[in-house]
Amino acid sequence: MPNEESVSEPLLYADLFCGCGGMSLGFEQTGFECVGAIDKNEHAVATYASNIGTTPLQGDVTNYSADELLDKFGIERGELDVLIACAPCQGFSQHQNKHDFDHDERNTLVSFSAELAVEIQPEFFVIENVPELVRGSKEKYWARTYEILKQAGYLVEHDILNAADFGVPQRRKRAIIVARRDGRLVELPDACTEEPRTVRDAIGDLPAVEAGETHDTDSMHQAPNHTSRIVTMLNHIPNDGGSWMDIPEPHQDEFWLDSMKKRAKKGDTGSFCDTYGRMHWDRPAGTITRKSSTPSCGRYVHPEQNRNITVREAARLQSFPDSWIFEGPFISWYEQNGNAVPPKLGEAIAEKIRELRPITDKGARQMTFDAL
Template sequence: MIGIDLFSGAGGMSLGARLAGITPCIVAEHDRHAGETYLHNHGRPSVFFNDDIRKFEKLPITRKSEIVLFGGPPCQGFSTSNQRNRSKSNLNNWLFKEFLRIVSLYMPEWVVFENVKGFVETEGGFFVRMIGEELTGLGYSFAQAILNAVDYGVPQNRQRFFIVASLGERAFEFPQAHRGGAVCVRDAIFDLPELNNGASTCFLPYVAEPTTSYAYSLRGSQIGCTNHLVSRNSSQVLERYAYIPQGANWESIPEKMMGNYKDVRRCHTGIYRRLAEDQPSVVLGNFRKNMLIHPRQNRGLSVREAARLQSFPDWYHFKGSIGFQQQQVGNAVPPLLAKAIFDKIVSA
């Protein structure tokens, strides 16, 4: 099978596809830095479209294979934490129409649409119904579900919405959740080097042996890995970190230390959250802005730690400045979650 990856970002879905035996041949991504990361890790596909998706026109595929078209249009406008832009009036909320337009150009055997859980709820389900109607009109049958990445070997509670469509009447059943306990934060990142606030040395050798099968699988045969970058927080922020136990958030900080907030009671529950080492991570999202805290060290998460919590292997190198790297990791579809979907398609 070959793949068409739309809105590819740094390549989380493409990596999941490759792990399932699908080769991405056409890739479209507008952001230059995410595109640089994609090319560095995947190599150049037959077509790499690094421009506005609205300018994309059909390009020929010479290889005779079943096509799986997949992608996740920008999701910020559908997030439950972004109530201001969760409406039909937000133009970015309509980019899924470009996804459907390209489906109609290629008429692939399989289609995988991914987005945040909030996509289902926005405008009373208006967008979900529209996608279903258009796919049906093109001759596809489809199934839809909300999956939690933690159920597929990812050490993170991250719920995502999927539509999987097949051309014709081939039925699709979503993968069953893995049996056994969830992978926790300690399993995922505690073999990585200790870092300081504002750490900026990209490559570091491993200093401890992996103690879990999860860490071992992501390390492979490498002697070290990259992206050990941490945002530099002010001394005021670091003082706040010290008050927060594992699993708690900003509410553990003395109110007198939160004076720069106009109304501290309106802070989001995800702000200043210290990860609990014996549990899966909370959803990463914009982990720099939310100031997610390392379980034991008074600092934010490094890019590599966040990548581990997303199930990216250690050889996967993120490009651009630290801010762009953080955005790429936070926006990505966890590769192991994507692989679970693609495995079911390959075996259908």
């Protein structure tokens, strides 16, 4: 029997806008315990329940008060160690139409989450979102959020972190914000010193599959189907980093769209050169998005095989383990995966929080909460 002093209570977290559970998985892997979660997407909720083991509320978090969430999660105000709020990021995206931006209700969800946090009173409040949240013309939403937290006595740290610096085989820059109650020390995780993991590291050992095929040993190692024209086009794109721009001249008239011809003529391809692009074996992948099932939406084609990456490959590039199973229809698997926080990035955040507040202090901290 361990002696009484060595027994520790787990640190508790709740996840708003939990999606399929990427951030939560990072906290779970660090020893945190989930008391509740919520998301609107039914398929993400099902995936979260299957893999994390907690069934989230399915619904719009804006329809709940702080007291209602506390009741649903079975905790008291001030008892929660970490509240996570990774609100939908599309409203902040650089691709958002500038005329729609100010009217996108998703832009208010970050400050709404901060108001909930102030009422729920977790010790730590964690936000992940696109970099546009904390820079440029979109900073006004962050300024409001910061002011809400500051006025409530939270000390706030934020920066733009690259998931590739934390063991994720993917270049994915995100705004990470961590706030702590009562003005106490708060820090963001330090980047690891190892070489970034590459596409080869992540998926190089997976067996080959054809477009539209599912490998018989893994239901998630399923590739999207392509027309015969797309498969033939991909066959003309060089392995290991080629794209539509590298299609040999004799085949360009057949496969280049008018928009491709115009861009090639101008020499102004920008990020458009990534469309119908193969991944590079020995580099981290580019950002894995909800559109990673479609070769026309980015550099999502396998480095050698004539198909887009499978769901398992996309999940590995997000740092999900092979035990992870997505629920719902096939196309939603890519959407859930692309919308998720890479678990390894979540794990780094969770580890830093544990370092700042050792788990053995939980009992003493609870006595302080009870006195509030």
